[in-house]
Amino acid sequence: MSENVRTETVTDHRWHTPEEYDEATGRLQQRNAALVARLHPDPDSVRRAYEVGCGTGALTEELAHVLPKARITALDVSDDMLRLARNRGLAPDRVEFRLGSFLEDDHTTDGRNVSAAEDGGYDAVFSNAALHWLHPHYTEGFARIRRLLAPGGLLCAAAAGRTAAADAFDHRIEEATRGVLPNGDGSSFNRRRLTAADVVDLADAAGLAVDDVFVVERRRTLPAPAYATWWVASGGPWSADRPEAHEAVRVLTEALGGARTEVELVHVSTCMVLRRPA
Ligand SMILES: C[S@@+](CC[C@H](N)C(=O)[O-])C[C@H]1O[C@@H](n2cnc3c(N)ncnc32)[C@H](O)[C@@H]1O
Numbered sequence: 143m144s145e146n147v148r149t150e151t152v153t154d155h156r157w158h159t160p161e162e163y164d165e166a167t168g169r170l171q172q173r174n175a176a177l178v179a180r181l182h183p184d185p186d187s188v189r190r191a192y193e194v195g196c197g198t199g200a201l202t203e204e205l206a207h208v209l210p211k212a213r214i215t216a217l218d219v220s221d222d223m224l225r226l227a228r229n230r231g232l233a234p235d236r237v238e239f240r241l242g243s244f245l246e247d248d249h250t251t252d253g254r255n256v257s258a259a260e261d262g263g264y265d266a267v268f269s270n271a272a273l274h275w276l277h278p279h280y281t282e283g284f285a286r287i288r289r290l291l292a293p294g295g296l297l298c299a300a301a302a303g304r305t306a307a308a309d310a311f312d313h314r315i316e317e318a319t320r321g322v323l324p325n326g327d328g329s330s331f332n333r334r335r336l337t338a339a340d341v342v343d344l345a346d347a348a349g350l351a352v353d354d355v356f357v358v359e360r361r362r363t364l365p366a367p368a369y370a371t372w373w374v375a376s377g378g379p380w381s382a383d384r385p386e387a388h389e390a391v392r393v394l395t396e397a398l399g400g401a402r403t404e405v406e407l408v409h410v411s412t413c414m415v416l417r418r419p420a
Contacts, residue, residue, distance in 0.1 A: 191209055
């Protein structure tokens with residue numbers, strides 16, 4: 143993991159549209175969002191919550207139900223994704239969507255600059271399927287999360303996880319796409335993956351205690367075109383140099399063996415509950 147601190151705002155999301163993202167990833171992300179929203183052991187105690195990488199708002203909607211007393215600030219770097227999140231019509235007096243990069247954005251509940259703030263004052267920070275996009279700036283990202291949390295506050299999150307099956311799956315995609323999709327090989331995603339041990343190390347470096355860390359592996363068999371759509375829709379801010387999404391789906395489908403091929407998707411999440419010591 144790099145110690146470098148680099149800030150960037152990624153706004154070019156033509157790799158996928160938010161509608162395609164919801165269509166392709168819906169069932170898996172919905173299950174993970176429901177899981178992450180319920181990681182907090184005492185939801186009634188949460189008055190101020192922050193969400194990193196809310197996307198189209200699947201987790202935000204769960205949080206609005208599970209945290210009835212909380213004001214929720216939900217951040218995403220993509221205004222396209224936020225457009226769909228805002229369309230959910232979640233309690234506007236309690237839920238605020240913000241556009242910005244977590245690595246640049248400075249938030250506290252009272253508007254102070256978080257990098258200068260001792261205490262961001264949030265009772266909990268939540269995130270589903272977004273923390274791995276902080277790669278290679280994990281050290282900075284987890285330090286920011288600590289600063290956002292009030293003493294005793296919890297990070298409840300799931301990020302892309304690593305298991306032997308996930309590595310084998312990434313390798314297969316890497317082989318299938320090598321030379322046919324620029325910057326789109328599986329390895330570029332693989333290096334983002336976090337093991338439970340990585341999370342323990344990051345928590346340690348950030349001064350967070352580990353209340354819980356565990357890995358969830360889900361498998362689903364999909365026709366190659368559905369898998370290709372999912373892969374492209376989940377691509378996120380990888381690279382500016384890439385084909386249009388529909389072309390990437392076509393190329394990847396062919397590379398996997400054609401439209402009649404079945405692909406076993408391995409979806410791994412490393413889930414964590416980390417605590418800022420009181
Ligand atoms: C795979 S989506 C997950 C969205 C949502 N949490 C869900 O469960 O469906 C990852 C999201 O993280 C956002 N993201 C990536 N890097 C980010 C950053 N540095 N700051 C804020 N959001 C970021 C992307 O725009 C995208 O919407």
